[in-house]
Amino acid sequence: MRPRHRHRLRPLLALLLSPVLAGCFASGGTDSADGTDAGSRLRVALAFPPAENLSPYGADSTTLTRLGVTEGLTELDANGAATPALAASWRQENDRTWLFTLREATFQDGSEVTPAAVAAALTHATQAKPAPAALSGVTLTAKADGATGVRITTENPDPVLPLRLSSPALAVLSTKAYDTKGEVDPVGTATGPFKLTKVMGATAATLDRYDDYWGGRAQATGIDVKFVADGIARASALRTDQVDLAEAIPVAQAATLDKATREATATTRTTSLLLNTGKGPFKDAALRAAARQAVDTSTLAKDVYEGYADAGAGIYGPAVTWAEGRRSEPVGRAEPGKPKGTRITLATYDNRPELPEVAQVLKQQLDKAGFDVTLEVREYSRLESDALAGRFDAFVLARNTLVDTGDPVSVLASDYTCDGGYNIAQLCDKDVDRAVAKAEKAVDTGERQEASMAAEARVLGTDAVVPLIHQRVITGVGTSVSGALLDPYERTLVGIGTRR
Structure with missing residues (x-):
């Protein structure tokens, strides 16, 4: 409270x-x-x-x-579809190959945006350690094709490649940005x-x-x-x-x-409780079920977020309008066990000020259910590596579910599969991996959405994640400012028309 x-x-x-x-x-x-x-x-x-x-x-x-500062070959429009950015157009040559045609542009260091430079930038991204979340489970090669073309081939069919290339993590930088040690410097090298x-x-x-x-x-x-x-x-x-x-x-x-200086935007951001399935107490599915059962999400939406949020319904929230009618019951949930004083460490970060308060409420709820909770709060940059290494039993995370690619399958692959690059829950479940793989293969938009929801049901069935709230983000905009870019994917804020 x-x-x-x-x-x-x-x-x-x-x-x-x-x-x-x-x-x-x-x-x-x-x-x-x-x-x-x-x-x-x-x-x-x-x-x-x-x-x-x-x-x-x-x-x-x-x-x-x-x-x-940075751009990729494509970007997302208001409806979540891929639209031209550095690529003026593209076409699919076969199920694994796409040809992107570049527009005339220059890098900020004065060099031209050429097919060779773009191919090199994408190749560097594929070699990054860890891999960008947008490339989770995807192997691609990029090669220059003539004066304006970049041909991208994926190891397996990737029907949403144009969406994937809109990811902020696949931005195109000039050759000067990359050194031989794998370091990347965006200062003066973007587009x-x-x-x-x-x-x-x-x-x-x-x-x-x-x-x-x-x-x-x-x-x-x-x-x-x-x-x-x-x-x-x-x-x-x-x-x-x-x-x-x-x-x-x-x-x-x-x-x-x-009132004139605050803008509330419905976003695709969901705040969730992630439970460490790889080691510690929550390796036990029954204890994960007990933790999920102990959480009252309506309290969080009403009291902590003061009406600027909706109670958690799933991995995808109300801003993902197609998800609501397709949601099904979680598959394979375990029966809740008895905590009996089980000690757990719950962590979160304070960059989003509501999160420590969310964590405090969760601590009270979990303590009441029989857990013995130690709460740890740090600034995000000092917490991320420990979270990804599985050093906490539970973690409160605010995650934009479509930020990496705009594709609903991508967050499932990166956050909840054995090879996921952002798998804080340390989840490795063969049924989940199969469901996500099936969704990744779907070509038709409707089929892909249906498969995503089936995979969501599998993920929720493991109780590795407990969706808490779906957030509306508040941005402070001065009365003298016009043209601020507020979008549900939280990829933009300042553009060419932003001024005061």
Whole structure:
């Protein structure tokens, strides 16, 4: 339950944190690097500090697309379909081969976007360790074809390859971005409307407008970014005009912002409780069932998220409109066992401020059911490696289910299969793997959706994941800002028309 007097503390906390942010955005509203267009830079507060030095292959990849730095061959439209980006068009030659035709574009280092450069960039992605989530279970090769073509061949038929190539983790960078040790540097080597010019560790970054962007010149001359993990501080910065855009405003802070400055967007993000099936107490399916039975999701949606969420129904939430009518009962669930004081470690991160409160409520519910819960909360970048290594018994994760590819099967493959690259639940179940493999082979859209839901039922039947809530994300948008890009996939925030 929430502390009854929490709301009385908000104004005081905001006042205490305002001086901390005052110096963070001192450069906001200053001239661009060449001394022109004074006052047209954007000041942005992001919730997640870089976890991997802004590598395009992991969680940092969406930071780069949200800031308009990187692009892939395709992108997603409002309906989740693949549309042209660096590729002007494409066609399928056979069930394993596609030919993509490039548009005229240049990299931010001045070199041309050529078929050879694109093929090299995609080849580097296939060799990354760990592999990008968008390539989970997929082997592809890319080769230049003439002056404008890139031919991509997959080892097995991949009917959603154009969707897959929209992934932020498959962004195309120039040859200068890649070194012989496998490191990737996106500074000045991408293709988007904004050029990353300086990264100050995990605290800040500077971007300037890339005037030769193929899609036209951006209206803002640049972006000054601060990575502010504290949600109260992000809200305070927006309220006191230290920042123009602030992502992931905490639910608890929404009421402190003027209604005109908060935008709630239904997203494909689901917050779930992941249970470690590989080792520890939750290797026992009966104890996983007991944990699932102990959780009251309606309390979380109503009290913790204050109406900015829906109670968890499955891996896919209401924003995935086709899923609701196709959902079936979980398959193969075990009977709940008796916890009898079983000790477990429950972990989460505080970049999304609601998550520690969710975890605290879960701790109370699980303790009441007979578990002995130790709660651990850290900043995400200091937690991810331990979570992926299976060092926690349970983990509260907010996951955008369509962020990696836009394909519903991809999140199942990456998060819940034996070879999945983001398998925090450590799940390895032959029935789940078979169901996901069947979904991956489906070509027709309707068949693929049906197969995805059948695979979801198998995943939920293992109790490796307990869907908690489906979130509406609140973005702080200053009254002087126009053209902010808010989408359910959370891939975009700033584009060529974003300005103040």
